[in-house]
Amino acid sequence: MAKRTIVAMPGDGIGVVVLEQCIRLLNAAGFDAAYVHGDIGWEYWCKEGNPLPDRTIELLEKHKIGLFGAITSKPKDKASAELIPELQNKGLVYYSPIVTMRQRFKMDICMRPCKTLKGNPLNFIRRTADGGYEEPMVDAMIFRQNTEGLYGGIEWSNAPDEVWNAMMTHKKFVANFSMHPRNEVFISTRILSKKYTERILRAAFDYAKEKGFQGITVCEKPNVIRETSGMMLKLAQDIAKKDYPGLSVWDTNIDAQMMWLTKNPENYNVIVASNMFGDILSDGFAGLVGGLGFASSAQFGENGVAVFEPTHGSAPKYASYETSIVNPIAMFLSACLMLDYIGEKTLAQRIEKAIADVVLQGKVRTYDMMKITGSPDAIKKGAASTIQMTDAIIQKLK
Numbered sequence: 542m543a544k545r546t547i548v549a550m551p552g553d554g555i556g557v558v559v560l561e562q563c564i565r566l567l568n569a570a571g572f573d574a575a576y577v578h579g580d581i582g583w584e585y586w587c588k589e590g591n592p593l594p595d596r597t598i599e600l601l602e603k604h605k606i607g608l609f610g611a612i613t614s615k616p617k618d619k620a621s622a623e624l625i626p627e628l629q630n631k632g633l634v635y636y637s638p639i640v641t642m643r644q645r646f647k648m649d650i651c652m653r654p655c656k657t658l659k660g661n662p663l664n665f666i667r668r669t670a671d672g673g674y675e676e677p678m679v680d681a682m683i684f685r686q687n688t689e690g691l692y693g694g695i696e697w698s699n700a701p702d703e704v705w706n707a708m709m710t711h712k713k714f715v716a717n718f719s720m721h722p723r724n725e726v727f728i729s730t731r732i733l734s735k736k737y738t739e740r741i742l743r744a745a746f747d748y749a750k751e752k753g754f755q756g757i758t759v760c761e762k763p764n765v766i767r768e769t770s771g772m773m774l775k776l777a778q779d780i781a782k783k784d785y786p787g788l789s790v791w792d793t794n795i796d797a798q799m800m801w802l803t804k805n806p807e808n809y810n811v812i813v814a815s816n817m818f819g820d821i822l823s824d825g826f827a828g829l830v831g832g833l834g835f836a837s838s839a840q841f842g843e844n845g846v847a848v849f850e851p852t853h854g855s856a857p858k859y860a861s862y863e864t865s866i867v868n869p870i871a872m873f874l875s876a877c878l879m880l881d882y883i884g885e886k887t888l889a890q891r892i893e894k895a896i897a898d899v900v901l902q903g904k905v906r907t908y909d910m911m912k913i914t915g916s917p918d919a920i921k922k923g924a925a926s927t928i929q930m931t932d933a934i935i936q937k938l939k
């Protein structure tokens with residue numbers, strides 16, 4: 542019997558092909574696991590009115606570890622229109638199954654690595670003083686709080702009395718907003734708890750310690766958003782003093798950090814941020830190291846359920862290609878995060894090394910790495926297919 546069972550949730554579009562190739566790679570690398578299929582995505586919304594059926598939740602509860610491809614999401618009205626006739630007009634509302642999964646299993650910690658692979662033509666380059674150029678080696682891990690903050694979903698338009706009255710107890714609300722008609726005032730909250738802020742900070746400190754980095758950077762805006770960002774920075778400083786005496790706490794403002802992104806990205810290794818700032822930061826950093834074909838992520842929480850997924854979506858326009866041309870590396874790097882998480886560190890390193898070797902050699906490149914338009918012609922123009930890229934990486938494992 543295999544040592545573990547992994548819940549494989551391909552989802553929609555290119556999620557299917559990248560996950561299939563990922564399992565092929567994991568098998569070739571000798572990862573001892575069985576895979577059970579988890580239904581998720583658009584098909585289940587249309588057929589069952591639920592893009593994350595209970596049976597998939599049960600599988601995750603049982604086996605704890607999930608590999609996820611990508612899903613297709615559509616705006617509410619479009620989603621309702623695509624339900625099968627039997628489910629129409631029953632008041633069903635579409636919610637993203639990713640957000641549901643995050644909330645259901647309280648997966649509050651999200652890790653998004655952004656690491657330069659030498660030889661990747663998509664790497665960011667910077668002009669030097671003498672007119673030449675240099676390629677900074679980015680090696681950043683973004684720790685993004687995944688469940689609270691601005692994406693917590695606590696918001697109102699035309700707020701009810703209780704909310705409006707509570708707002709009216711704040712003198713800045715009275716001075717700046719109370720003169721507008723209530724139905725022309727829109728409120729989205731940014732609520733942080735000490736408990737989950739502490740958890741994301743400790744995850745970052747532990748990671749910095751394990752990897753031998755000198756500290757962590759808290760990327761927020763404490764001078765302006767004092768209650769929440771200010772709390773996070775102060776908490777980081779307190780925790781460092783108490784439990785991580787060897788580690789430093791640096792702080793940057795999110796706006797300045799985005800400017801420094803193209804100036805000195807190599808100076809940041811472990812960055813912690815609240816939900817939305819972490820989302821912005823990780824996309825910004827991902828752009829320096831190859832973009833969506835390379836951006837992986839891990840999410841996990843206190844009850845042991847962990848899901849690993851590329852950050853890209855289902856890219857519907859490429860889903861129907863007879864020969865898939867999308868880059869599977871983001872999915873593969875997500876699987877490496879999974880291996881790392883479950884303690885298979887040597888295996889993770891072996892796969893990472895094989896990926897790095899293929900990229901460095903530069904003989905096998907998907908269309909995005911060739912900087913050509915994604916089209917069925919891409920293969921004729923010399924781009925590797927998804928399967929050829931996987932083959933090349935498997936070859937390097939040996």
Ligand code: NAI
Nearest residue numbers: 611612613614833834852853854855856857867868869909
């Ligand atoms: P997307 O990430 O699916 O695609 C954007 C573009 O990025 C594609 O057209 C393609 O050019 C490129 N791309 C994405 N993955 C690639 C890969 N592995 N290799 C090479 N190129 C790649 O985002 P888009 O088009 O905004 O959304 C498509 C669908 O995916 C929507 O329904 C959206 O809601 C959903 N989505 C799902 C996500 C998830 O499952 N985590 C995340 C983002 C979007």
Ligand code: MG
Nearest residue numbers: 820821824852
């Ligand atoms: Mg995003």
